[in-house]
Amino acid sequence: MPLRAKVATGVSKTAAALSRAAGRGDGSVIGGWIGLKIDPDLLAHLASGRAVALISGTNGKTTTTRLAAAAVSHIGRVATNSFGANMPTGHTSALAKAGTTPFAVLEVDEHYLARVIDATSPRVVALLNLSRDQLDRAKEVAMMAQLWRDALAGHPEVRVVANADDPMVVWAARAAAHVVWVASGQRWHDDSWVCPECGSHIERPPGTGDWYCTGCDLRRPTPQWSVDGDAVVDPSGVRHPVALQLPGRINRANAATALAVAAEFGADPAQAAPRLAQVASVAGRYATVHKDGRTIRLLLAKNPAGWLEAFDMAEAAPTLLSINARDPDGLDTSWLYDVDFSPLHGRRVLITGDRAMDLAVRLEVNEIEFEHVTSFAKALAAVPPGRLEVIANYTAFQDIRAELNRVN
Numbered sequence: 001m002p003l004r005a006k007v008a009t010g011v012s013k014t015a016a017a018l019s020r021a022a023g024r025g026d027g028s029v030i031g032g033w034i035g036l037k038i039d040p041d042l043l044a045h046l047a048s049g050r051a052v053a054l055i056s057g058t059n060g061k062t063t064t065t066r067l068a069a070a071a072v073s074h075i076g077r078v079a080t081n082s083f084g085a086n087m088p089t090g091h092t093s094a095l096a097k098a099g100t101t102p103f104a105v106l107e108v109d110e111h112y113l114a115r116v117i118d119a120t121s122p123r124v125v126a127l128l129n130l131s132r133d134q135l136d137r138a139k140e141v142a143m144m145a146q147l148w149r150d151a152l153a154g155h156p157e158v159r160v161v162a163n164a165d166d167p168m169v170v171w172a173a174r175a176a177a178h179v180v181w182v183a184s185g186q187r188w189h190d191d192s193w194v195c196p197e198c199g200s201h202i203e204r205p206p207g208t209g210d211w212y213c214t215g216c217d218l219r220r221p222t223p224q225w226s227v228d229g230d231a232v233v234d235p236s237g238v239r240h241p242v243a244l245q246l247p248g249r250i251n252r253a254n255a256a257t258a259l260a261v262a263a264e265f266g267a268d269p270a271q272a273a274p275r276l277a278q279v280a281s282v283a284g285r286y287a288t289v290h291k292d293g294r295t296i297r298l299l300l301a302k303n304p305a306g307w308l309e310a311f312d313m314a315e316a317a318p319t320l321l322s323i324n325a326r327d328p329d330g331l332d333t334s335w336l337y338d339v340d341f342s343p344l345h346g347r348r349v350l351i352t353g354d355r356a357m358d359l360a361v362r363l364e365v366n367e368i369e370f371e372h373v374t375s376f377a378k379a380l381a382a383v384p385p386g387r388l389e390v391i392a393n394y395t396a397f398q399d400i401r402a403e404l405n406r407v408n
């Protein structure tokens, strides 16, 4: 590494350690920021010599990154940004902190993917899905697909692992020279009814899982990797049972992507699969907390597609929904009308959060009974001992985590 890069790495690590010591988070952003100020090419210097995988998408990237890092760890040490600091500052800090490793698995914010591909020359890029993140960003879905497409077209050496069930992802990935398709599913269809290639309608014959454009040749590619019950099926048809601690079909799909990424690095899926069971919670998501005889599970849902997945993951138990509309959440709650809340029928529903009333109106429309509680503690007191599922958007989730940390 050039001298400037060495100095920048040292300062970056020191700054991160100081930030941690001062109790100001894990330091991954500030450390990386200072390092990049000293050496703008620091990320490239730190990435060189490692086999790098980048993982991006609207939903599931933090979880998939954790699963992929676990899978790859079967063949060597892995550097990863496990705290979800998914922009270049976070990547720089994660690589500086990890020291020399043969592998790196990095979660990348979808807006930064092109830049991080340029900087890290990855061997593998995994593309999970694209959907609206907040209402005011809905139009960005097609634009994002275009950015990904351009980035991949400029890097024919990259091997892409992509979701065959998301038309926007398929369109972006088709520009790549090598693609491995994963049948990851797509519960949320509302951002991909229109073909990004020709503008025609995308048809989804009910019950088939298939999709195709009615105006051009864009259609669902044949996947090499898929999910069958509790197993991931590899390209040669071998089933690898995955005993995940994480709930839901979507996490088994994330496991399939993780194994596909590891396989691109030369890992044996049969050896890598058992490692996936080590991942218990991801930055507090899916964490199970025991308190006063209640088993509380926390599910984060940041956008409409995420809410649909959360309903699938939650067990049929009393369920607390919490919604805020602060800056990180988006200020507009009208996205609530994009989400079908009917899966909640027949279960006990409690609501809380800054915007509980918006949620109340939405549930009324779906004729779902609910109780309003003014705090998480009150929700806990209102339900009998046993399981409580909590589904919350970003800042509501952080509020509840903070409240649980205080009492535990």
Ligand SMILES: [Zn+2]
Binding pocket: 195, 196, 197, 198, 199, 200, 213, 214, 215, 216, 217, 218
């Ligand atoms: Zn088309």
